[in-house]
Amino acid sequence: MGVLVQAHDLAVSRGGRRAVEGVGFTLSAGEALILRGPNGIGKTTLLRTVAGLQPPAGGRIEADPDAIAYAAHADGLKGALSVAENLRFWRDVFGGPPVEPALEAMNLTQLAGRPAAMLSAGQKRRLGLARLLVTGRPVWVLDEPTVSLDAGSVALFADAVRAHLAAQGAALIATHIDLGLPEARVLDLGAHRATATAPSRAPASFDEAFG
Amino acid sequence: MLALLIRDLRLATRAGGGFGLGLAFFLIVCTLVPFGVGPEGGTLALIAPGILWVGALLACLLSLDRIFALDWEDGSLDLLATAPVPMEGAVLVKAAAHWITTGLPLVVAAPVFGILLHLPSGAQGWLVAALLLGTPALSMLGAFGAALTVGLRRGGLLMSLLVLPLYVPTLIFGAEAVRRGAAGGDGTTPLVLLAGITLATLAAIPFAAAGALRVNLR
Numbered sequence: 081m082g083v084l085v086q087a088h089d090l091a092v093s094r095g096g097r098r099a100v101e102g103v104g105f106t107l108s109a110g111e112a113l114i115l116r117g118p119n120g121i122g123k124t125t126l127l128r129t130v131a132g133l134q135p136p137a138g139g140r141i142e143a144d145p146d147a148i149a150y151a152a153h154a155d156g157l158k159g160a161l162s163v164a165e166n167l168r169f170w171r172d173v174f175g176g177p178p179v180e181p182a183l184e185a186m187n188l189t190q191l192a193g194r195p196a197a198m199l200s201a202g203q204k205r206r207l208g209l210a211r212l213l214v215t216g217r218p219v220w221v222l223d224e225p226t227v228s229l230d231a232g233s234v235a236l237f238a239d240a241v242r243a244h245l246a247a248q249g250a251a252l253i254a255t256h257i258d259l260g261l262p263e264a265r266v267l268d269l270g271a272h273r274a275t276a277t278a279p280s281r282a283p284a285s286f287d288e289a290f291g
Numbered sequence: 292m293l294a295l296l297i298r299d300l301r302l303a304t305r306a307g308g309g310f311g312l313g314l315a316f317f318l319i320v321c322t323l324v325p326f327g328v329g330p331e332g333g334t335l336a337l338i339a340p341g342i343l344w345v346g347a348l349l350a351c352l353l354s355l356d357r358i359f360a361l362d363w364e365d366g367s368l369d370l371l372a373t374a375p376v377p378m379e380g381a382v383l384v385k386a387a388a389h390w391i392t393t394g395l396p397l398v399v400a401a402p403v404f405g406i407l408l409h410l411p412s413g414a415q416g417w418l419v420a421a422l423l424l425g426t427p428a429l430s431m432l433g434a435f436g437a438a439l440t441v442g443l444r445r446g447g448l449l450m451s452l453l454v455l456p457l458y459v460p461t462l463i464f465g466a467e468a469v470r471r472g473a474a475g476g477d478g479t480t481p482l483v484l485l486a487g488i489t490l491a492t493l494a495a496i497p498f499a500a501a502g503a504l505r506v507n508l509r
Binding site: 132133161 | 294370373375508509
């Protein structure tokens with residue numbers, strides 16, 4: 081089993097303020113890791129750091145940035161394009177597998193020709209998750225993936241994650257909701273909250289303040 | 292990268308995409324000026340090069356904030372940043388899409404607007420050449436301004452303040468080329484300088500704008 085992501089003594093900061101620190105985990109192929117913790121503790125910031133959108137405030141991450149597919153709160157959909165066009169665009173950008181199986185997996189085949197602006201919140205979310213399937217990347221970094229999904233869709237999503245893990249993929253998921261993935265490990269960030277007495281409250285350098 | 296260009300062009304031409312908005316704005320400017328200045332052909336011909344260039348510049352400015360703001364709002368910019376496309380390439384492609392949907396229609400329609408403003412017929416060729424060489428620089432500089440202000444609420448006005456001073460050299464040489472053409476002279480020198488500005492922006496702006504985007508995405 082290859083190790084896909086490794087974090088050592090990781091600290092992340094948001095707006096120049098330390099959020100969590102001392103986080104360490106290893107994510108191997110075929111594994112899912114669920115991040116839990118109260119609102120505002122820095123789950124999103126941690127995921128963005130792992131995805132390479134911002135540098136860590138401390139510690140280090142060992143991961144191939146080209147292995148990671150990131151899914152944020154926003155799905156990155158264009159309302160003027162149809163469901164299939166949205167998905168095909170991301171497929172072309174990532175050069176991943178064809179879109180039809182992804183539409184099928186997220187139960188969107190019937191909606192393929194509909195403009196994304198006409199979708200409900202849950203349908204948009206499903207399209208956002210279908211995008212992961214067409215990236216062809218092994219590590220999924222997901223931020224609250226099941227928001228606005230109904231029970232049936234959550235099960236669809238859990239199946240997709242399981243199929244991904246079975247294909248030697250890995251998933252790092254921040255969520256409050258039970259995803260129906262009992263085999264996933266859980267990392268509670270509550271224990272890693274940055275202490276008020278942490279030494280570097282003020283940015284130490286220009287690069288840390290703006291970097 | 293081709294997929295991104297096709298998507299941006301498709302989005303621009305779909306409903307609400309704003310395609311043709313710049314052109315309509317340019318048309319209105321060129322129609323309003325004769326009303327304000329008076330219909331004497333001599334006066335109009337004198338100011339036509341400047342008016343045409345200022346009009347093209349403002350028409351370009353209209354749609355600049357769309358380059359990155361829309362993608363930032365719906366989260367596509369985050370996803371693009373993690374995609375295998377380099378950020379510099381994405382900037383270049385998005386600026387190219389802006390030019391094709393805004394700059395190129397202006398170039399094509401400019402001779403008609405030149406007639407509206409009594410531009411001497413000898414200057415028409417110079418006008419098209421100057422716009423063709425100069426408008427890519429407008430889109431590139433605009434992409435830099437849009438990248439700096441992406442994520443700011445009401446960033447459009449700030450972007451205009453940042454971008455308009457950068458447009459000054461393009462405006463000077465662009466209008467000068469047309470003015471020389473209108474006077475029956477040779478506008479090659481300002482045209483060459485204009486091409487130089489465009490090439491410099493093409494070379495430098497992708498890196499500057501990508502850097503600004505990376506900072507703004509943090």
